[in-house]
Amino acid sequence: MAESFESVFASTATIEVQMLAEVLVRNGIDARIIGSSHAEMFGAAQLAAPLRIEVPASRAAEARELIAALQTEPGAGAAPTDGEAGEP
Numbered sequence: 001m002a003e004s005f006e007s008v009f010a011s012t013a014t015i016e017v018q019m020l021a022e023v024l025v026r027n028g029i030d031a032r033i034i035g036s037s038h039a040e041m042f043g044a045a046q047l048a049a050p051l052r053i054e055v056p057a058s059r060a061a062e063a064r065e066l067i068a069a070l071q072t073e074p075g076a077g078a079a080p081t082d083g084e085a086g087e088p
Contacts, residue, residue, distance in 0.1 A: 003057065005032070008053055010053075
């Protein structure tokens with residue numbers, strides 16, 4: 001019997017969904033994107049048709065943790081690397 005999949009992320013930002021799905025796959029989590037990034041072809045605005053990332057239910061918690069770790073708050077920059085701290 002095939003394992004069930006669970007939605008772990010949804011967005012209308014196509015590139016964000018694609019990048020996060022790629023990170024999940026590179027970390028060994030089978031991820032698939034559900035939806036269409038070409039909603040306008042079907043007469044719908046892209047905002048009305050968000051894309052979803054689904055993963056096997058057994059890996060959903062791990063996928064959510066990884067996604068949360070990758071996202072930053074709006075306006076927050078990347079953490080400084082060595083030599084950048086304190087520089088104007």
